[in-house]
Each structure stands twice: as C-alpha cells, then as structure tokens.
Amino acid sequence: MDKEEKDFILEKLMVEYGDELVRLAFSYVKDAENAKDLVQNTFIKCYKNLDSFRFDAQIKTWLYRITINECKDYLKSWNHRMVQVKSFIHDTAISLLPSTEHAVIDKHHEQYIKNTIYSLPKVYREVVYLYYYESLKTTEISEVLDIPANTVKTRLRRAKQRLEPMIKEAELHER
Structure with missing residues (x-):
C-alpha cells in the first residue's frame, strides 16, 4: 500500500470514527483533552499498522481495540496517577468555597x-x-x-x- 493510499484511508477513518473513539476514550479517562490525545495515538498506530491489517475483522472493532488498549495503558501510567491526585486536591479546595x-x-x-x-x-x-x-x-x-x-x-x-x-x-x- 503506498503512502497516498494510506493517507486517504486514514483520513476517511478519522472522519468516520473519530468522534466515536473520543467518546469511547472519554468513558475510560473522563477527561476530554486526554481522550483526544489517546485517539490521536490510536490513529498513529492505525497508520503505522495499516499494511498489516488483514481485514479479517471489521476495521471499527480494530480501532476500538486499539483505543481501549491506549486508555488502559494511560490509566496505568504514572502521569495519570499524578493528574488524579492534583485534580482531587483542586476539587476539594474548590468545593470548600461557599x-x-x-x-x-x-x-x-x-x-x-x-x-x-x-x-x-x-x-x-x-x-x-x-x-x-x-x-x-x-x-x-x-x-x-x-x-x-x-x-x-x-x-x-x-x-x-x-x-x-x-x-x-x-x-x-x-x-
């Protein structure tokens, strides 16, 4: 598959599934910006591995699986844990204000x-x-x-x- 064909397929996938994947990622990470970043990572992996996709399964389920794995990896990461602690402290301080x-x-x-x-x-x-x-x-x-x-x-x-x-x-x- 040549570069132009991969670019075309990726653009089509991003338009067709981008919003769904962001909602899926958001259901895991509960943060819109992180969800968008994770979906961007999904599409990068999709692009890199598009040549090896065998079309045995639907491309939608393949993208969902990549997105879920990205989310699970993120939730295990040290960065996510630190963000959670900072967010908890901030929310607690805000909620104390009358x-x-x-x-x-x-x-x-x-x-x-x-x-x-x-x-x-x-x-x-x-x-x-x-x-x-x-x-x-x-x-x-x-x-x-x-x-x-x-x-x-x-x-x-x-x-x-x-x-x-x-x-x-x-x-x-x-x-």
Whole structure:
C-alpha cells in the first residue's frame, strides 16, 4: 500500500470514527483533552499498522481495540496517577468555597447517571458503554474486548443488576 493510499484511508477513518473513539476514550479517562490525545495515538498506530491489517475483522472493532488498549495503558501510567491526585486536591479546595456550593450540587445532579455508570467496575462499565452508548452488538463487543459473547451478555446482565438499586436510591433522594 503506498503512502497516498494510506493517507486517504486514514483520513476517511478519522472522519468516520473519530468522534466515536473520543467518546469511547472519554468513558475510560473522563477527561476530554486526554481522550483526544489517546485517539490521536490510536490513529498513529492505525497508520503505522495499516499494511498489516488483514481485514479479517471489521476495521471499527480494530480501532476500538486499539483505543481501549491506549486508555488502559494511560490509566496505568504514572502521569495519570499524578493528574488524579492534583485534580482531587483542586476539587476539594474548590468545593470548600461557599460561593461554589450550589454549582457543585447542580453538577452532581446533572452527572449522576453518568457517574453511576462510571462507578461500576471496569469490566461492567466498558460493556455498558459499548452496548448502550456505541450501539455495538454483543458479538462486536466480544471482538473488541477479546472475550466470549456469553461473557459480554453476563457482564451486561450483572451491570444492570448493580445499576438498578443505585438509580432507585437516587430517585428516592430527589423526592
């Protein structure tokens, strides 16, 4: 494959899947700028390895797998851990200010469902995200995560079982 052909394919993939991959990365790292950086890394790896892609699988699932692996590597990194500590300190200091008390409460209500999903263990969170937010079928999720389709179904069922009481409890508190 020559350079112009690879450039054309990459540009097409970026236009078609860029936003989806950023949302996917955001579901892992919970930071828009880091999500964009990780997706950029995904497309760099895609470009470098485009010659070796055999088209046995869908290119979409291949890009999802690369993105998820980038996110997992980032979350294990020292840089991410330091950012988390700094962010916690900053958020704690801000929340102690009386003028921002209402803003923090409002933000909490708006983000509750998303945060509830994010509070799930990673194995449940990723299948919920891919199934409900990216509309992937269980077989596609199976390919992306490299797990059996029945495992995907089990994780979805268990995630629903965990989410149900959390959402009911939140509804009681809002009344």
